[in-house]
Amino acid sequence: MQHIGSRSQRKSVTQKLSWWAQLGHALDRRERTLPSLLLVPVLLFFIIWNIIPTLWMVGLSFYNYSMISGRPARFIGITNFADILVDNSVWLSFSKTLIWVFSTVAIETALGLLLGLLFWGSAKLPGRRLALTMIFAPMMITPVAASIFFRLMYDPTFGVISWVISLLTGQAAPNLLGDRLTAFGAALAVDVWIWTPFMILITLAALGSVPRAELEAAQIDKLSWIKKFRYVILPNGKFILMLGILLRTIDSFKTMDLIFSLTRGGPGNTTELIAIVLYRKAFEAFNLGWASALAVILLLTAIAFTSIYLFILNRKQAEEA
Amino acid sequence: MTQGRTRLYHLLLWVIALIFFSPILWIALASFKTKDQILATPPLFVFPPTLANYTDFFSRQNVGEYFVNSFLISIVAVLIAILVSFLASYCFSRFQPRGTSFMMFILLSIRMVPAAATVVPIFLMYSAFSWKDSWPALVLFYAMFSIPFSVWILKGFIDGVSRRYDETALVNGGSRLHVMFKVVLPQVRPGLIAAFIFNLIFVWNEFLVNFIIGGKTTTMIPTALMIGVANNLGTDWTFVATLTTLYILPPIIAIFFFQKYLLVGMTFGTVRGEV
Known part of the structure; x- marks a missing residue:
């Protein structure tokens, strides 16, 4: 509390309102982007190691695909x-x-x-x-x-x-x-x-x-x-x-x-x-x-x-x- | 209870403990037997122990490599996972963005999927990108493997830290990062330890993925064991017994020292308490 108080005292009384506003804005800005930033790494992992492979697999489940036959995958529906x-x-x-x-x-x-x-x-x-x-x-x-x-x-x-x-x-x-x-x-x-x-x-x-x-x-x-x-x-x-x-x-x-x-x-x-x-x-x-x-x-x-x-x-x- | 009955009760408990432990003791004993002693009929309970298996073991070239792989891959993967999970679980716990409970549900589902069903898509992707037998690709897979568990445990622990701490620190001019790493992090240390130890054990024990997408340079111990057992020339029992004994030692030592985290560790953090 000490240094916040002294900083606000140093600023003139007329600026006091804008100082609060500034702080609020700064926090708002951080509060809006910070949560998403924190989730970026986990989402990256999730997308690359779960979503993509799973979609791939779901897609392939509609194909006739054998790795040894060497033939390209053929769509066969369900x-x-x-x-x-x-x-x-x-x-x-x-x-x-x-x-x-x-x-x-x-x-x-x-x-x-x-x-x-x-x-x-x-x-x-x-x-x-x-x-x-x-x-x-x-x-x-x-x-x-x-x-x-x-x-x-x-x-x-x-x-x-x-x-x-x-x-x-x-x-x-x-x-x-x-x-x-x-x-x-x-x-x-x-x-x-x-x-x-x-x-x-x-x-x-x-x-x-x-x-x-x-x-x-x-x-x-x-x-x-x-x-x-x-x-x-x-x-x-x-x-x-x-x-x-x-x-x-x-x-x-x-x-x-x-x-x-x-x-x-x-x-x-x-x-x-x-x-x-x-x-x-x-x-x-x-x-x-x-x-x-x-x-x-x-x-x-x-x-x-x-x-x-x-x-x-x-x-x-x-x-x- | 009288003293005699208490003694009897304690004796009974120890006998049960020994029964559970006996298969492990048996393999540990086998690692001190010669090949003929292991294959003897009837089985030998008393025999002159030999250290030959261990000296032979450490003179093998690949063995050191398997251990280094197992240790490094699991430690690096778990450290990455815990950092990523800490950031995410702080966000889930404090900001509760839309979709938090859905995300937690999906993370838990990942844990519930049979390994064979997990490894098929991973195999498809890793073959297509030629990521097989690659160190970073395997480490990153294991990091993802450890994330669901870590997020569940850490979110539970962060939920238990009062928001007042965050607010006080913020009012005092601390930044969010300061709050997260200097205020909240020290208070969730038990959660971090539980997540670290148990993920380490889970990755250390994982077999199928390493077997399918690993290769010569990324072989870990379970894969080496499988290959050693399913050898065409018959099982090399002295080698297998020695490798198994050394391999199961770290998890057993870990649960001796971290027994109070066992419950949290085995139930995804959904059941708290000690035994």
Whole structure:
């Protein structure tokens, strides 16, 4: 305040009004252009790395274009989309993806809730930070690395898991990833290992949002565990749990790296989730027109998921306001 | 609880932690085994450790290059992303230009798109412009890859800083840039740290894009791992185990030290709190 005051005092009283006006104008000018200036970099990134490639892809989805045939792209209208909709293998992998999403999310949520509740009272655990780091480690490492651990452990000749199974059953060690019957379940188990920690984290966050007073009241009323969960924990924590489950659903739908490095969709097509179909069409068959059409469909699915997520988030914020 | 029951409870928690960690321990153990020990049946739990894999590892030519690529590409990309995102999220938070919520929605959508669907358009554009295997092109892609997350986190944190600070500083004759970088920035430091650490981990872990649009000079570790595993001559297990062990170390160390940011980091900044 000091120097503004002294500056205005130096100017004559008759100029005082114009000084205020000047300042206002200067601010106005800045206020009008500054916001747009701040957005220039992010918009540049957005246009070059999102809008242009996406429009390109949407355009290409109406063409018959294969990179290996060497023929120029030919406009075929919505034929690619029509092909996808009547393609049995696409529907098959869509249903596989749905089964995958449903089972991973269900198992991980159940396990996460259970372990999260178990870890709730762990504040005095010696070496808690290290223990939590060990639990959360699976979700922080790349799925490619995770798949390597399990390829080593599932290996029919020297894998430790196969060895244990053969000890328990008394039969020859199974080839878990190579067998049509077990490959899907074996891949599922890896996903559960990676992402259960996420649901533990979410559960702990949800439990942390329960007000202490309500818990103490439940303690005094001697509520049973089930009632405590149903009437105290769930009403307070359900919003965080919902966000967590939804995020997990979206990520499970996206699963790609893990399957790609575990089985490449095999054996046969037993683990071929929709993202793997897209990958194979685009980068193994180089049928980019068809692949673009499928990518457009997945893009729209993702936008739908996002809308649901934001709907829940905004409703909660509106409730709080 | 009695003391005995508390001990038992703590023991149980540690056993669970060890179960979750055991696959990682197993690969770390494998990196100290000889090739025959890794391939032994039944699997060896006790063995004389060897450091041969590590000495062999560091004598390989390309390996250093993969690590340098992974480190530099992720750090440069994330720094660019955070600067760009800070400017944008300050604008979104304070000026709320028309379309702010739409922009935030689109940014979140980018995060929700399956990687295979993201990489197709990027592949089309990068092949057409011959940007494949180019350092700057890959860095800038990863910057864009990190922007949605950073904007969401930073906007949340800037929203939490009262506008009074901005107003006071402006009245005192500070410029907008002064307000942004000297007044607001220091107060959102936890947000900056969370955005930095988690984007670093995400880029460090990213595989598909590097695999598709990278090349000889821009190979990062996951791509090297995939190539090492899917080798025609069979998997070179000693090399793969050593590379994996070294590769997963930084993210694990990071979550040990930055555990309180884990929740913000894994939920796009939409859930706050600590575990």
